[in-house]
Amino acid sequence: MPDTADAWFARRGWRPFEFQREVWAAAARADSGLLHATTGAGKTYAVAFGAIERIPQGGQGAPPLSVLWITPMRALAADTLRALQAPLADLRPRATIGLRSGDTPSAERARQDRRWPTVLVTTPESLSLMLTRAQVADELASVQTVIVDEWHELIGSKRGVQVQLALARLRRWNPHLIVWGLSATLGNLQEAMHTLLGHEQGCLVRGRIDKSLVIDTLLPDQPGRFTWGGHLGAQMQPAVVREIEASTGTTLIFTNVRSQAEIWYQLLLEARPDWAGQIALHHGSLDKEVREWVEAGLKAGTLKAVVATSSLDLGVDFLPVERVLQIGSAKGIARLLQRAGRSGHAPGRPSRVTVVPTHTLELVEAVAAREAALAGRVEERCSPDKPLDVLVQHLVTVALGGGFTADELFDEVRSAPAYAALTREEFDWVLAFVERGGHSLHAYPEYHRIRWVEAEGRYRVVDRGIAQRHKLQIGTIVGDTAMKVAWLSGGSLGTIEESFIARLSAGDCFVFAGRVLEYVRTREMTAYVRLAARATGRVVVWNGARMAFSSAMADAVRAVIERAGSGPGGALVLDSPELRAAGPMLETQRSLSRLPEPGELLIERYRSREGHHLFIYPFAGRHVHLGLAGLLAWRLARHEPNTYSLAFSDLGFELLGAKPVDLAALLDGSAWSVEGLLDDVLASLNARELAQRRFREIARVAGLIFTGYPGAHKGLKQLQASSSLFYEVFRKYDAGNRLLSQAENEALSQELELSRLREVMRDLAGRRARLVDLRAASPFALPLMVERLRERLSNEKMQDRLARLLAEAQQRLDASPAAPAPEPVASPSAEAARPPRARRRPIRPIPAPAESAAYNLAPAPPTGPPDRDDSLT
Structure with a gap:
């Protein structure tokens, strides 16, 4: 087998990596396993040759279905199909290859129904549909090898559970089935391999290649002394345009949500109307033909830039992509590394991702993400535990696909790790x-x-x-009901959630698919539109469009902020270009409040005409703070009745009370007791x-x-x-x-991430509480106030209120620039341990460096860190 692969590589002037040879040898021994290697390192060919070698060669005509290649996304499926065609044609000329997904035309489906191709690239949903066929046992018994691509993307979801159940079914028909998973960003490799292979022993291959990775930041000209969500967005438009202009290849611009992708596409066209036709938009709600046109343009290198969401951040191979820009924080280490790998997507080519901050705190987040990547702290992902709704669906699927007996199916289902405890x-x-x-x-x-x-x-x-x-x-995959968006004159643009369309009236304008559209009417779950005469409109917002810090990201951000405030004599430690750019904001936070030290919990108290504000900063991520805010409000109000409004972000949360809050339980740490936690959580939240x-x-x-x-x-x-x-x-x-x-x-x-919530509460109980009475909203507090104002006020009123908050804070700073911050109040147990407070220095604006902060990451082992106990958001 290796000789055949070596010869194929040699004809193209390539030389296999050692990890590729290792996978070929394992496949030749009929071993299953997991291949973990950097994005763009050559994982596809590592497992492809092992699978192709197992395809039978005797007989007449095309061999039967022998290889199933499972991918999580349709765009990735089409790309994989193209990558496999060349080696398959050379090494198994009689073998056929096909694609089965929701985008497969009906004529092609009909041909496949008559005879399956030798190699089939498909998705978890399409594989489950195959299991409903009456003769499925005969049709799939010939499958020798299953490849599960991007296993890190599937393992933590119910789609991954679908894959586990399908593999258990295939193993019943072929006990000698070989299964290989591909992954680029995982922290718990042994557990991930066990989840894929079931109770079998596997071969874990760790790809190690010399691949340079650069994570840098596009620094804003005016970061400002205060920060709130999105306030740097428009300011970064010229800098992003310059980066695209300077690139000799295609630039991929990633956003975290679809609405942000639509906004940035419009921003680029606004700055450079002459780029129309040279830049494109790609996300999962666009019509199939639009997505395919964009993917073809990326392949050919004819597009200058593409604004995309996660629809393009998996293993799609776009060699012309030279640069990757990440708008805002990626919120997770694995996601940032995955997107970085879209550039230089070939062995030996450097990968580079540039973070474009949309508010000043994201400069700190960029440093945290880079340092975590350097240290190899990649998030762990774990399978859901015996989801019964998936099992209900699977029983009906198997009953359609030839039927079952209870005893046999029970044993089969239990062989899937997700149901091992069933x-x-x-x-x-x-x-x-x-x-x-x-x-x-x-x-x-x-x-x-x-x-x-x-x-x-x-x-x-x-x-x-x-x-x-x-x-x-x-x-x-369950989301809001999607409605088709179509032109009055014919032709589809894509789909939008019904909840957004339901709020439109005839004549309303909205931005979708890179155009400003005028809504005309709805007929039979289709929203008909025409091109709007106006140049602006509402941006489509999809449900579930909030991303939260992963636990690894949250820990990294807290460590950077604690280090920034730990300089000798009260000096800030600004040891990177990003932190120097964020220096004025950090200095303002220290002047109006303080920067938390290691082992310390910062609590800020502020009185305004709205009531009594309490800001608490565990730095644990939005999901955990949602539970903490409700839980703390419940426990405080249980002792002294009060009415609270809540706001939360990735850094902390706010309690706005109608009356002053008794902070004794916070200062002595008893508020964070985990005793009776489940009952209190259930009572505190709806x-x-x-x-x-x-x-x-x-x-x-x-x-x-x-x-x-x-x-x-x-x-x-x-x-x-x-x-x-x-x-x-x-x-x-x-x-x-x-x-x-x-x-x-x-x-x-x-x-609510209850297990992570419990872990964070134990940590908070051991921290020293530091209470600061604010003279004005601090840079940490302002984003929480804006978060709450966005929920309660119109945009105009929010802007007025925000301007007043900023003016008040500026007045406080300008009135006494050298005044010390209010004396923090420590918890009684930590009072003696508090170091003397240094004299506060005046705020001196620190000019941003002319260049972005570029760091060349030494090729750390692409195997990820040792297995850890951290949970993954």
């Missing part, structure tokens, strides 16, 4: 729920989805209507609403709600009403329904 009682409950609808739905035949067929001795789906509805909504929101997704995955036939999809209100009805029926008449328990557990573990 009890027979839980499995039997799922079986009864699918067969009879449980205690509360037994009177409704449409929920009797499977039936025991005595003549066959198996559970089967016998109702054609149930079978059709199940196939139409297989999968675990846990029922959180669980009900999670149940909407669970109900769709479990098939309780049918989203409609093609061209006749149900509206969002219908689906919400249906899920709410099921939720209430189960609560009243089927309190033991395990899908209700799953909804509560997911609300706690995913939305």
Whole structure:
């Protein structure tokens, strides 16, 4: 096998890396495993040759289906197909290759239904659909090798659980099946490999190549002394344009959310109208033809720049891409590294990502991300624990695909690591729920989805209507109902969530697909539009468009801020260009308040006409702060009744009380006790609403709600009403329904990150509390106030209020520039340990360096760090 691969490489003037040879040798021994290597290092060919070698060569015609290549994204599937065609044609000329995804044309599907290609590139959803075919056991028994690409992207989601269940099914038909996973950014490699391979022993291959990685920052001219979300956005427009102009190749500009991508595309066109046709927009809501046009332009190198979301940050190979810009903080180390790998996507070529801060604190976040990347602190990702909604769906899928017996399927499902702890009682409950609808739905035949067929001795789906509805909504990707956006004259632009379209009236203008559109009318779940005469409009906002710090990112940011304030004699430690640019903001924070020291919890108190503000900075990420804010408000109000408004960000949270707050429990640390934590969390937040929101997704995955036939999809209100009805029926008449328990557990573990919350609270209980009474809103406090104002006031009023806050803070600073900050109040136990307070110095603006802060990362082992216990957001 290696000789064949060596010869193929040699004909192209290439030489294989050692990790590629290691994978080839492992595949030749029929070993399964996980390959972890840097993006652009050659992972695809490392596993491809092992898979191709196992394709049978004898017989007449094309070999049967032998290789399944599973990818998480359709764009990545098409790219993988192109990458595999050349070696397959040379090494197995009679073998065929095909692609099966939601974008596959019906004619191609029909050809595949008659005869599968030898190598099939597909997605988890399409693979699950294949499992519903009546003769699936005969069709897939020939599969020798399964490759799961971008395993780090799948492992932590229910899509990854789908893959685990599908692999368990394939292993039943072929016990000698070989499975290989590909990953670029994972911290817990052994656990990730075990999750992919089940209970088998595997071969963990760590790719080590000399690949230079540069993470730098585009510094703003005027970072300012205060910061709030997005205030640097427009200021960075000229600098981004200059970076694109200076690039000799294509520039990829990544944003975290689709609405931000639409905004930046418009900003670039506004600055350079002559770039029309040379820059493009790419995100998952755009029409397939638009996305394919952009991907083709990237391949050919004809596009100057592309503004994209995560739709392009996986392993798509665009060699012409020279630069990658990241708008705002990437919020996670793995995400930043993944996007950096889109440039120089070939062995030996350097990768570079440039962070474009949208507010001053993101300069600090850029330093934290770079240092964490240097140290190899990449986030861990873990599989969901036995999600029963996925199992409900899988039972119907298997019943369609030839049927099953309970004992055999129970053993098979338990071989998937996500269900290793599944009890027979839980499995039997799922079986009864699918067969009879449980205690509360037994009177409704449409929920009797499977039936025991005595003549066959198996559970089967016998109702054609149930079978059709199940196939139409297989999968675990659940979002708001999407409406098609189409021109009045014909042609599609893409899809937008129904909740946004529902707020539009005829004549309203909005920005989508890089154009300003005028809404005309809605017919049959299609929003018809025409080109607007106006130059501006509302930006489309998608639900779930907030990203939070990962735990690794949160820890790194806290460490940078603590270091910045730890200089001798009270001096700031500004040891990078980004921190020097953020110096005025950090100095202002220290002047009006303080910078937290290691082992310290900063608490700020401020009185305004709105009430009594309390700002607390655990630096633990938005999701944890959501739980902390509600929990603390509940515990404080339980001792002394008060009314609180809450706001939270990645750095901290705000409690705005109608009355002064008794801080004794905060200062002595008792407020952070984990005793009775679960009960207090459930009582402090609207846990029922959180669980009900999670149940909407669970109900769709479990098939309780049918989203409609093609061209006749149900509206969002219908689906919400249906899920709410099921939720209430189960609560009243089927309190033991395990899908209700799953909804509560997911609300706690995913939305509130209960395990991380408990860990953070233990840490906070051991920190010294430092209380500062503010004269004006500090740079740390201002973003939290703006966050709350955005929720409560119109834009105009918010701008007025923000201007007043800034003017008040500026007046305080200018009135006594050398005045010391208010004396911090320490917790009684830490009073003696507090160091003497240094004299505060006047704020001196520090000019930003002319060049961006570039750091060449030494090629740290691309294997990631040793396994750690940190959780992943």
